[in-house]
Amino acid sequence: MxxxxxxxxxxxxxxxxxxxxxxxxxxxxDVSLEVHPQELVSxxxxxxxxxxxxxxxxxxxxxxxxxxxxxxxxxxxxxIEDIAVVFQDYRGSLMPWMRVAENVTFPLQGKGVAKAERDxxxxxxxxxxxxxxxxxxxxxxxxxxxxxxxxxxxxxxxEAPILLMDEPFGSxxxxxxxxxxxxxxxxxxxxxxxIVLVTHDIDxxxxxxxxxxxxxxxxxxxxxxIDVGLGDDRDQIGTKENHLFAELRSHVLxxxxxxxxx
Amino acid sequence: MNIQKILLGAGKMLWLPALxxxxxxxLSGTSENFYFPPLSKIFxxxxxxxxxxxxxxxxxxxxxNFTIGFVVAGIAGILFGIVLGxxxxxxxxxxxxxxxxxxxxxxxxxxVVIMAFGIGPEPKAxxxxxxxxxxxxxxxxxxxxGLNPQLLEVAKAYRIPYPVYLMRMVLPATLxxxxxxxxxxxxxxxxxxxxxxxxxxxxxxxxxxxxxxxSYRITDVWAGTIVIGLLGYLISVGFVAVExxxxxxxxxxxxxxxxxxxxxAAAETAAAPPVRNPASEHAKARLTADKxxxxxxxxxxxx
Amino acid sequence: xxxxxxxxLGSQIGVILALLVIWELIARSGLAAENAFPPFSAVSVELxxxxxxxxxxxxxxxxxxxALQGFLVAAAVGIPVGVVVGFSPFLERSSRIxxxxxxxxxxxxxxxxxxxxxxxxITTKTIVIAVGCVFPIFVQSFYGSRRVDPxxxxxxxxxxxxxxxxLTRIALPSAVPSIMTGLRLGITMAVLLSIGxxxxxxxxGLGQRIAGAQQDGASAVAFAYILTASALGFAVSKLSQAVxxxxxxxxxxxxxx
Ligand SMILES: Nc1ncnc2c1ncn2[C@@H]1O[C@H](COP(=O)(O)OP(=O)(O)O)[C@@H](O)[C@H]1O
Ligand SMILES: [Mg+2]
Numbered sequence: 034m035x036x037x038x039x040x041x042x043x044x045x046x047x048x049x050x051x052x053x054x055x056x057x058x059x060x061x062x063d064v065s066l067e068v069h070p071q072e073l074v075s076x077x078x079x080x081x082x083x084x085x086x087x088x089x090x091x092x093x094x095x096x097x098x099x100x101x102x103x104x105x106x107x108x109x110x111x112x113i114e115d116i117a118v119v120f121q122d123y124r125g126s127l128m129p130w131m132r133v134a135e136n137v138t139f140p141l142q143g144k145g146v147a148k149a150e151r152d153x154x155x156x157x158x159x160x161x162x163x164x165x166x167x168x169x170x171x172x173x174x175x176x177x178x179x180x181x182x183x184x185x186x187x188x189x190x191x192e193a194p195i196l197l198m199d200e201p202f203g204s205x206x207x208x209x210x211x212x213x214x215x216x217x218x219x220x221x222x223x224x225x226x227x228i229v230l231v232t233h234d235i236d237x238x239x240x241x242x243x244x245x246x247x248x249x250x251x252x253x254x255x256x257x258x259i260d261v262g263l264g265d266d267r268d269q270i271g272t273k274e275n276h277l278f279a280e281l282r283s284h285v286l287x288x289x290x291x292x293x294x295x
Numbered sequence: 296m297n298i299q300k301i302l303l304g305a306g307k308m309l310w311l312p313a314l315x316x317x318x319x320x321x322l323s324g325t326s327e328n329f330y331f332p333p334l335s336k337i338f339x340x341x342x343x344x345x346x347x348x349x350x351x352x353x354x355x356x357x358x359x360n361f362t363i364g365f366v367v368a369g370i371a372g373i374l375f376g377i378v379l380g381x382x383x384x385x386x387x388x389x390x391x392x393x394x395x396x397x398x399x400x401x402x403x404x405x406x407v408v409i410m411a412f413g414i415g416p417e418p419k420a421x422x423x424x425x426x427x428x429x430x431x432x433x434x435x436x437x438x439x440x441g442l443n444p445q446l447l448e449v450a451k452a453y454r455i456p457y458p459v460y461l462m463r464m465v466l467p468a469t470l471x472x473x474x475x476x477x478x479x480x481x482x483x484x485x486x487x488x489x490x491x492x493x494x495x496x497x498x499x500x501x502x503x504x505x506x507x508x509x510s511y512r513i514t515d516v517w518a519g520t521i522v523i524g525l526l527g528y529l530i531s532v533g534f535v536a537v538e539x540x541x542x543x544x545x546x547x548x549x550x551x552x553x554x555x556x557x558x559x560a561a562a563e564t565a566a567a568p569p570v571r572n573p574a575s576e577h578a579k580a581r582l583t584a585d586k587x588x589x590x591x592x593x594x595x596x597x598x
Numbered sequence: 599x600x601x602x603x604x605x606x607l608g609s610q611i612g613v614i615l616a617l618l619v620i621w622e623l624i625a626r627s628g629l630a631a632e633n634a635f636p637p638f639s640a641v642s643v644e645l646x647x648x649x650x651x652x653x654x655x656x657x658x659x660x661x662x663x664x665a666l667q668g669f670l671v672a673a674a675v676g677i678p679v680g681v682v683v684g685f686s687p688f689l690e691r692s693s694r695i696x697x698x699x700x701x702x703x704x705x706x707x708x709x710x711x712x713x714x715x716x717x718x719x720i721t722t723k724t725i726v727i728a729v730g731c732v733f734p735i736f737v738q739s740f741y742g743s744r745r746v747d748p749x750x751x752x753x754x755x756x757x758x759x760x761x762x763x764x765l766t767r768i769a770l771p772s773a774v775p776s777i778m779t780g781l782r783l784g785i786t787m788a789v790l791l792s793i794g795x796x797x798x799x800x801x802x803g804l805g806q807r808i809a810g811a812q813q814d815g816a817s818a819v820a821f822a823y824i825l826t827a828s829a830l831g832f833a834v835s836k837l838s839q840a841v842x843x844x845x846x847x848x849x850x851x852x853x854x855x
Contacts, residue, residue, distance in 0.1 A: 094451055111451075118452040125445030130467040130544045139463070140453030173548045191453060311692040312699075330715040388609035392617065398786065398835035399828035402794040403805065406812040407820055411634030483790075486704040490794050493709070494809075501707070508710035516710050524703045531702040 039194035040105025047100035075238035078248030117188035134168035158190035178209035364423025376435020397429035427480035438472025665788035668727025680739025705730030738780025742773025
């Protein structure tokens with residue numbers, strides 16, 4: 034997996050309304066943010082705030098009602114090669130009828146990558162997430178955390194410079210969650226990819242990110258963008274004991290509390 | 296040791312069928328009743344027909360008609376099912392028609408079709424196909440509509456080409472529903488096979504029964520009826536084997552889901568993201584698709 | 599919203615009208631033999647003419663009567679036996695092969711045997727239909743009582759609820775939704791078999807009228823009866839769906855779709 038640099042991802046005045054007429058429901062209102070190359074940005078907000086909606090707009094899966102998303106000077110109006118997505122529901126996003134390796138190589142086939150190269154990349158990506166010997170298994174033979182790692186491997190093998198992750202660790206136990214968080218940080222450091230991480234967990238948002246974008250209000254907007262000055266080396270125990278971490282955490286929590294969503 | 300276990304398991308399953316056959320054998324053994332000949336005589340008749348009579352020829356005729364009708368109905372049902380499952384507008388427009396067609400007693404067409412197109416094999420295969428088509432179509436539609444919307448998201452996000460999406464994602468994901476439809480279709484198809492031959496034919500196992508009835512050869516009637524029973528049984532056993540093979544992944548997933556503590560399984564289902572399938576947003580206009588799929592769910596879990 | 603519903607309705611009616619027009623045109627063009635495929639207009643004339651006679655309604659009732667009788671017998675046997683067998687792993691295992699055989703057996707193949715012994719009578723019709731519908735009903739009742747939530751089974755065991763009470767208070771109620779499905783499948787099967795038995799056995803009813811008319815070369819009349827049979831099947835299936843959803847209002851939304 035080569036390193037790839039890419040352009041800055043811009044979100045400009047993005048609004049999204051579901052439905053129309055009397056059933057219209059404005060979820061996002063005038064959201065603007067930037068994600069620079071090789072940065073890890075957390076989008077944090079309560080459930081139902083519209084985080085998934087925002088992420089789907091970022092990936093080009095959903096068209097915003099107004100505003101736009103662009104990568105450098107290219108508009109992102111449909112899914113592009115530079116962006117890979119790890120979905121919230123890994124059970125629904127891995128295909129139970131395909132082996133793990135197939136699940137990972139499958140998108141590459143559409144990209145026109147040759148068979149040998151596909152297998153090679155899949156093996157590399159699976160090794161990167163610590164599942165080098167699971168390629169021949171079926172997803173359902175793996176634990177939840179391992180399945181989520183497969184989904185991450187699929188994103189990595191796609192070799193997109195930008196990885197969007199939607200509450201990727203939401204449905205695994207606490208220990209696995211910490212492991213996956215650290216795995217993600219390591220991969221990001223090694224591969225130099227840009228990551229947008231959506232989460233409702235404030236600890237996770239702060240622990241993982243270079244910058245935290247706090248979403249909230251009704252309809253949802255960007256409440257604040259916070260630079261996390263915790264340095265590059267994070268550690269589940271040390272970092273979380275750090276007083277700066279505690280301060281940031283309380284700060285974000287206050288923001289969210291005072292601007293209830295939905 | 297292991298062999299003992301297997302034998303024991305087989306014994307537990309076989310004792311009752313064996314008892315039933317034995318009871319029938321003994322009780323009918325001395326039967327003088329014209330309508331209920333001894334089972335031993337019926338067996339002799341089956342063996343005679345199989346060795347010296349036209350039994351195999353008749354079975355072959357019936358099976359060819361059945362296979363052609365079923366396969367054509369299967370292909371057509373899956374194709375139309377995937378199209379109608381994906382295109383909401385068309386589906387909604389034809390839904391009352393489909394509803395009507397699948398609940399009509401298709402057997403009613405037998406006299407018309409056979410009188411018009413003759414007593415050869417083609418009209419029979421057509422009739423079998425016609426009755427098999429509806430459950431396969433409706434279950435396929437249901438399967439496509441029940442697809443996890445996440446699947447489409449993955450396909451879009453990773454820019455999977457549409458044909459690949461259909462063949463490698465939609466088709467396998469819909470396969471459990473398709474198989475259900477096919478299982479229902481097999482039952483109906485066998486009924487139609489028998490009816491179309493008993494109505495009018497020159498060959499086939501149903502014809503053998505009919506001919507025997509008309510000449511009051513009651514033992515032959517029983518023999519033919521038992522052969523049809525065995526045939527139906529073998530077809531469905533064969534189908535179950537194919538299904539188990541094709542859907543191995545599916546049964547594994549289901550088994551794991553059920554093995555978990557039920558509360559957890561339920562929570563998992565609840566934790567699935569809200570359905571954003573555009574189709575289900577219009578639940579009201581929803582085609583009342585074949586509720587027969589419930590049967591399958593039951594069957595799958597039951598087995 | 600309202601307008602949308604109108605467009606949907608419009609498109610549905612459009613499809614049916616288009617089909618009828620195509621039917622008419624094909625029949626008139628002479629592409630299909632007259633005796634096979636009468637034009638829709640001729641069929642509707644026969645249908646209206648028939649509906650004005652009492653003999654038409656007699657046929658409808660005869661078909662329905664056979665279906666209902668067979669269905670009721672099947673339900674009376676299939677439900678209790680199914681629930682009990684599903685409740686007991688021993689009975690389940692012992693009867694598995696017989697059940698699999700029975701459910702794949704085309705009951706209508708029994709017709710000649712019963713016609714020989716009971717003649718072309720309603721008794722024959724009822725027996726064949728009962729044999730044909732008992733299996734769907736049995737199998738659904740069986741799965742219903744077998745699929746009791748394991749947590750409930752454990753609770754019952756932990757509180758040492760006696761077996762009889764487990765059967766009547768736990769297995770039976772949890773089987774109800776599944777039994778309803780079985781009944782719905784059963785009644786649909788009953789109508790189908792009723793028609794089939796009438797066609798093959800010359801037993802009075804819609805099926806016999808279809809076969810008779812076709813033999814007389816009156817294919818428009820045959821089609822009028824086919825439409826009637828279809829409407830009957832449609833009505834029975836709609837009605838049973840309505841009854842089912844009404845009786846099962848209490849059921850929490852199913853997790854499996
Ligand atoms: N396709 C849709 N149609 C209508 N409403 C939607 C749709 N998707 C999401 N919503 C609504 O938008 C809001 C935000 O949803 P979502 O983006 O999933 O939030 P989050 O991911 O932050 O929990 C919720 O109220 C949800 O009900
Ligand atoms: Mg979400």
